[in-house]
Each structure stands twice: as structure tokens, then as C-alpha cells.
Amino acid sequence: MSRIGVAFDKARADGRAVLVGCMPAGFPTVEGSIAAMTAMVDAGVDVIEVEIPYSDPVMDGPVIQKASDIALAGGVRVADALRIVEAVAATGAPVVTMTYWNPIEQYGVDAFARDMAAAGGTGLITPDLIPDEADEWLAASDAHGLDRTFLVSPSSTDARLKMTVEHCRGFVYATAIMGVTGARAQTSDAAPVLVSRLREVTELPVGVGLGVGTGAQAGTVAGYADGVIVGSALVRCLLDAPDPAAGLAALRALSAELADGVRNPRR
Amino acid sequence: MSANAPAPTGQLPDAAGHFGRFGGRFVPEALVAALDELDAAYRKAMGDESFLAEFDGLLRGYAGTPSLLYPAERFSAKIGARVLLKREDLNHTGAHKVRNVLGQALLTKRMGKRRVIAETGAGQHGVATATAAALFDLDCVVYMGEVDTRRQALNVARMRMLGATVVPVTAGSRTLKDAMNEAMRDWVANVDDTHYLIGTAAGPHPFPEMVRDFVRGIGEEARQQCLDLTGALPDAVAACVGGGSNALGIFHAFVGDPGVRLYGFEAGGEGMETGRHAASITGGSSGVLHGTRTYVLQDSDGQTIESHSISAGLDYPGVGPEHAWLHDSGRATYTPVTDREAMAAFELLCRTEGIIPAIESAHALAGALKIAPGLAAELGREPLIVVNLSGRGDKDVHTAGEYFGILDKEQ
Ligand SMILES: Cc1ncc(COP(=O)(O)O)c(C=O)c1O
Numbered sequence: 001m002s003r004i005g006v007a008f009d010k011a012r013a014d015g016r017a018v019l020v021g022c023m024p025a026g027f028p029t030v031e032g033s034i035a036a037m038t039a040m041v042d043a044g045v046d047v048i049e050v051e052i053p054y055s056d057p058v059m060d061g062p063v064i065q066k067a068s069d070i071a072l073a074g075g076v077r078v079a080d081a082l083r084i085v086e087a088v089a090a091t092g093a094p095v096v097t098m099t100y101w102n103p104i105e106q107y108g109v110d111a112f113a114r115d116m117a118a119a120g121g122t123g124l125i126t127p128d129l130i131p132d133e134a135d136e137w138l139a140a141s142d143a144h145g146l147d148r149t150f151l152v153s154p155s156s157t158d159a160r161l162k163m164t165v166e167h168c169r170g171f172v173y174a175t176a177i178m179g180v181t182g183a184r185a186q187t188s189d190a191a192p193v194l195v196s197r198l199r200e201v202t203e204l205p206v207g208v209g210l211g212v213g214t215g216a217q218a219g220t221v222a223g224y225a226d227g228v229i230v231g232s233a234l235v236r237c238l239l240d241a242p243d244p245a246a247g248l249a250a251l252r253a254l255s256a257e258l259a260d261g262v263r264n265p266r267r
Numbered sequence: 268m269s270a271n272a273p274a275p276t277g278q279l280p281d282a283a284g285h286f287g288r289f290g291g292r293f294v295p296e297a298l299v300a301a302l303d304e305l306d307a308a309y310r311k312a313m314g315d316e317s318f319l320a321e322f323d324g325l326l327r328g329y330a331g332t333p334s335l336l337y338p339a340e341r342f343s344a345k346i347g348a349r350v351l352l353k354r355e356d357l358n359h360t361g362a363h364k365v366r367n368v369l370g371q372a373l374l375t376k377r378m379g380k381r382r383v384i385a386e387t388g389a390g391q392h393g394v395a396t397a398t399a400a401a402l403f404d405l406d407c408v409v410y411m412g413e414v415d416t417r418r419q420a421l422n423v424a425r426m427r428m429l430g431a432t433v434v435p436v437t438a439g440s441r442t443l444k445d446a447m448n449e450a451m452r453d454w455v456a457n458v459d460d461t462h463y464l465i466g467t468a469a470g471p472h473p474f475p476e477m478v479r480d481f482v483r484g485i486g487e488e489a490r491q492q493c494l495d496l497t498g499a500l501p502d503a504v505a506a507c508v509g510g511g512s513n514a515l516g517i518f519h520a521f522v523g524d525p526g527v528r529l530y531g532f533e534a535g536g537e538g539m540e541t542g543r544h545a546a547s548i549t550g551g552s553s554g555v556l557h558g559t560r561t562y563v564l565q566d567s568d569g570q571t572i573e574s575h576s577i578s579a580g581l582d583y584p585g586v587g588p589e590h591a592w593l594h595d596s597g598r599a600t601y602t603p604v605t606d607r608e609a610m611a612a613f614e615l616l617c618r619t620e621g622i623i624p625a626i627e628s629a630h631a632l633a634g635a636l637k638i639a640p641g642l643a644a645e646l647g648r649e650p651l652i653v654v655n656l657s658g659r660g661d662k663d664v665h666t667a668g669e670y671f672g673i674l675d676k677e678q
Contacts, residue, residue, distance in 0.1 A: 054570065058452060101555050101569070106554060128558075130293075156299070177456075178457075191429075
């Protein structure tokens with residue numbers, strides 16, 4: 001079983017959900033993003049999701065767009081993202097990469113899978129790659145023992161849910177709302193319905209993301225999902241801070257709050 | 268069936284939207300249901316006589332098609348080829364774009380959606396979409412890069428007059444590709460009641476095939492008009508290529524005519540050697556952008572490189588996947604035309620024919636100038652070239668006026 005699978009099993013045994021925290025690679029700098037992700041692990045984030053910055057991130061809202069722009073303006077490369085994966089994996093936390101497809105296609109799908117595995121990463125989350133177009137990735141992830149997290153959505157038909165989970169390994173990513181990344185005031189009504197539809201077609205752990213930003217929301221999502229995925233709210237800690245030290249302090253505080261939330265599932 | 272009505276689709280793309288190794292769907296799962304719904308509605312419409320009749324009626328009665336095929340004799344004399352201009356500039360709203368927009372607006376109604384969104388660069392597609400939205404009583408939001416809203420202020424005003432909301436996009440490079448990103452984000456969030464009316468033959472399946480089918484009347488008309496006028500098929504067909512809709516629109520009817528050479532002219536901007544261009548096929552490589560696999564201007568990490576062209580409508584770092592395939596298969600030839608070459612052809616058409624072309628279309632005219640001598644030598648006679656004059660230059664008067672230095676100072 002993959003390291004992600006182990007983390008989900010352990011959390012399930014503890015009666016809690018896994019906390020997945022997302023941060024763009026190279027934001028605000030390569031070293032700064034390693035420091036941020038390490039701080040997140042220290043404060044209780046279970047799984048780190050390293051997002052590879054991309055020039056045209058259609059699934060991301062303004063916060064992650066802005067962080068990605070800063071990272072790209074700073075010159076971050078795909079090879080840097082792999083270096084970050086390696087540094088963060090050294091903390092012992094499972095590290096997944098979230099990436100739009102074109103950077104992987106240009107790196108070379110098999111080469112990226114090989115280097116990701118060598119860096120100690122566990123797998124990829126692919127927001128704009130659906131299994132229908134993923135033959136090359138299916139082969140490369142099998143060859144290099146990586147997990148595959150495809151997204152499912154409230155709009156997915158039953159047939160597509162079934163097909164998509166059949167191609168997933170590690171965990172499934174359920175997008176809670178119809179929309180892009182970004183913390184929202186209210187958690188979604190659609191998410192619990194989607195998760196229960198998933199339970200009918202898979203035993204895989206289900207992570208829910210898009211819109212979670214507070215400990216209370218994390219607790220609510222932990223009430224029905226196996227994983228709570230948080231991105232924009234964490235990124236905003238760094239974006240809004242007057243200086244890097246204040247940013248890291250805010251990031252630690254929110255990580256701890258979210259970690260507390262996933263330990264207090266509201267059922 | 269009339270020349271304007273799209274015929275049943277040919278063999279490409281395959282059922283999943285692939286043109287060889289290009290095309291397909293590289294989209295968030297959240298959009299798949301909407302794309303499937305659109306695909307089903309479009310296929311049903313293509314086989315539905317009442318839809319085809321309504322579309323044809325709109326094209327003829329509202330847009331003013333079939334557009335003329337005009338023998339441009341004074342222009343021809345200057346370039347050493349017999350040039351026939353397909354006068355899409357005479358259509359309502361001033362470009363070929365109206366054909367696609369009317370087709371998709373009709374489909375929007377059939378799908379029971381009440382809101383359309385669109386991206387626009389120059390504003391031509393935005394104006395066409397706002398026009399159709401007014402006609403069909405649909406809510407309309409147009410995303411436009413902030414840089415372009417300033418470059419094309421007049422078109423922003425036109426869209427607003429027609430009742431559309433224009434949203435300036437401040438993300439990324441603040442141009443067409445970012446407007447397209449923002450429209451995609453809107454669509455993911457509002458897909459239940461909203462149709463994304465993509466303005467060119469690009470994007471995820473079924474858009475490239477569907478847009479081609481809505482504009483293919485251009486070539487079907489031109490082929491028959493050319494036969495009627497000259498008794499023969501042309502030696503070559505020339506069009507400018509941004510996303511590729513006007514070019515596919517005129518190419519498609521000729522793809523099965525082996526004697527007809529197909530030429531697509533990309534925006535060479537300041538010159539290929541400067542890197543400041545928008546020639547995705549000539550200067551790019553295979554990649555994934557905006558939901559499809561095609562030729563893309565990108566760096567070795569797959570980050571999109573900003574494009575440059577004097578023509579806002581060609582200023583896009585990707586191209587429709589069918590063109591990528593036509594290029595790979597060798598059926599069509601793609602060549603860059605620089606800003607300077609396009610503007611020289613622009614001026615020549617103004618002065619010889621009294622027609623002010625869109626700067627986009629001026630790239631096709633410049634292309635005809637380029638290929639004429641080689642074709643004449645190869646054929647041993649004056650070549651016959653059909654050029655798609657995809658739009659009129661009203662929107663470009665400011666840009667062209669500045670380029671030629673003919674605006675009075677206070678303007
Ligand atoms: C007149 C005209 N021609 C051509 C284009 C380029 O688009 P396409 O390549 O899809 O025909 C545009 C786009 O705005 C246009 O306005």
C-alpha cells in the first residue's frame with residue numbers, strides 16, 4: 001500500500017480525517033516554500049500537496065493564481081518542484097504533487113514519474129487530466145509505483161464516477177463545489193452527497209477540497225470525508241503577511257487550527 | 268440542403284475529438300458533463316432539419332450570407348495572380364465570426380440555458396456574441412484582457428450598447444489567453460445555466476469540430492461561387508490563422524480537392540527571429556492549452572509564452588487542433604506573415620480596391636502576395652487564389668492610423 005494509503009488508514013483508526021495542505025512550489029521562493037511546507041508539517045498537516053505553478057491555471061481562484069504568478073516570476077522550474085518534493089518528503093510526511101498537465105507533458109511523462117518517485121513523492125493530483133486522456137500517465141505511474149488522484153465533481157455522472165475511481169490509486173479528490181479554488185464562507189451541500197455517491201463505487205479514501213478555510217469547516221468535512229484538502233486559506237497566510245516571519249506564524253496557527261478541526265469531526 | 272447548412276460531419280475527429288494526436292479534452296472533470304451535453308445537443312441539431320433551416324434562415328436573413336466572392340482585379344494586377352476575395356467583411360458585425368455565434372446561440376436556446384459567456388481579444392467575437400445574446404434574449408458576459416479593453420475601447424462600448432457585461436481580466440498577461448482562462452473559471456462555476464460560447468475552432472471537444480461545422484459554409488459557398496465565376500476550382504485558398512476558425516471555415520470544403528493548395532498564414536509579429544510573434548505552428552511545439560492538445564508557444568517547462576501581433580485577433584499562443592493535424596499531415600501549409608508585411612498588404616487593398624480589411628485578414632492578403640510568384644512559376648500561368656477576407660477594418664482604424672502615422676496629433 002502507498003504511503004498515502006497508510007496515512008489514511010492510520011487516521012481512520014484514530015477516528016479522524018487526514019489533513020492535506022497545498023502550497024505552490026517556489027512561492028514565495030524555493031527556499032521559502034520548503035520552509036512553509038515544513039512549518040505546515042510541524043503544525044499538524046498530514047499530507048503536503050506541492051502545486052507546480054502554471055501560467056494558465058484554470059482550476060485556481062485568485063489567491064493561488066497570485067501565488068503561482070509570484071513563483072513563476074521568481075523563475076521556479078519544474079525541476080525545482082521536484083527538489084521541493086524531496087526536501088519535504090524528508091520530514092516523513094507523504095508528499096503529492098498537484099499539476100496541470102502541460103508541464104508534465106513537456107518534462108516527459110515517464111521521466112517525470114521516474115524523478116517524482118526518486119524524490120520520494122507518492123503521486124500526482126491532475127486537475128485537467130481526466131482518465132480518458134491519461135494512457136501515458138497510467139502506464140508511467142504503474143511503472144514507477146506512483147498514486148493517481150483524478151478529480152470527481154458534483155456534476156459527474158454515476159458512470160463517470162465509477163470509471164474515474166477505477167483509475168485512481170491512493171485517494172480520490174472530490175471537488176466540493178462547482179467552481180475554482182478559494183476559501184468560502186460556507187461549506188458545500190453538494191459535497192456530502194458526492195461523497196456518499198463515491199462510497200457506493202469505491203473503497204478508496206475520499207479527500208474533499210475547494211473552499212475549506214477554517215477549523216470548523218475542516219471539522220464539518222471530516223464528518224463525512226476521509227481527507228480535508230486546504231489550499232487558498234493557507235496560501236493567503238503568506239500572501240497577506242507583512243513579512244515572512246509573520247507569514248510563517250500565521251501559517252502555523254491556521255495549520256494547527258485545521259489539524260484540530262480534522263480531529264473533531266462533526267457527524 | 269443549402270450551401271450554408273453544415274453537412275453531416277466527416278470522419279475526423281474521432282468520437283472523443285482527436286485529430287490524429289491532437290485535440291481531445293484536457294479539462295476539469297467538472298466540465299465533462301457540460302461538454303457531453305453540448306456534444307449531444309450539437310449532434311442532434313446537425314441531424315435536425317428544423318435546426319438547420321433555422322440556422323440557414325438566420326445566416327441569410329440576419330447575417331447577410333452568402334457573402335460575395337469578389338474578383339479583386341486591381342489588387343490582382345499588382346500581385347501577379349487572379350485573386351477572388353471571399354467577402355466575410357460584409358457580414359453583419361463585420362466578420363466571419365457571426366456564423367459561429369449564431370450557431371452556438373441557437374444551440375444555447377435548445378439546451379435551455381439562459382446565459383452565455385465569451386472570451387474576446389480584439390472584441391470582434393465579443394461583439395458578435397453580444398449581438399446574438401441581444402437577438403436571442405440571453406444574458407451575456409464577455410471576458411476581455413485589461414490590456415485589450417484599453418486597445419479596443421470602441422468595441423467595449425459596442426458590447427455594452429448591446430447589453431453585455433464586459434469584465435476586464437487582470438490576471439496573467441491580461442490578454443486573450445487570460446480572458447479564456449477566466450471564462451473557463453466562470454463556466455466551471457456556472458455550468459448549469461451557462462454556455463461558454465468559444466470564439467474559435469479551439470478548446471476541448473466538441474468545440475473545434477462544432478465551430479468548424481458552423482463556419483464551413485464559407486468554403487462551401489466559395490467553392491460553388493468560384494466554379495460559377497471561373498468554371499474551375501482555385502489553385503490555392505489562403506486564410507489567416509489565429510485560433511483557426513475562418514481558415515477552417517474556408518478550407519474545409521476544399522480538403523477533398525487534391526488540386527487545391529491550402530495556405531494558412533500565422534501572425535509573424537516582429538519576425539520569427541525576434542521571438543515576438545504569434546505563430547504557434549511555425550514557432551511552437553506540441554502541448555496542451557485551453558483544453559486541447561495542439562501547437563503551443565511555450566517554454567521547455569510547458570509554461571505558455573506570450574504571443575505578439577499587431578492584430579489582436581491573431582494574438583493567441585495556441586491554435587485549433589485540426590490545423591495542427593492539417594499541418595502534420597501536410598494537407599495545408601502554414602507560413603508566418605510579419606506585422607510589416609500584413610500592413611503593406613492592408614494598404615495595398617485599401618488603395619487598389621477601396622476595401623479596408625481587418626488586420627487579421629491583411630495577413631491572408633500578404634500571404635497571397637508571397638505565394639503568387641512561386642505558384643505562377645510552378646503552374647506556368649497566372650494562378651487563381653481565393654483569399655478569405657475574414658473581416659472589415661473598421662475596428663482597426665485606430666491601430667492602422669497610428670501605424671501609418673496618419674492620425675492628427677490631438678487624436
Ligand atoms: C476578422 C477576423 N479574422 C480572423 C480572426 C482570427 O480568428 P480565427 O483564426 O478563429 O479565424 C479574428 C479574430 O478576432 C477576426 O476578428
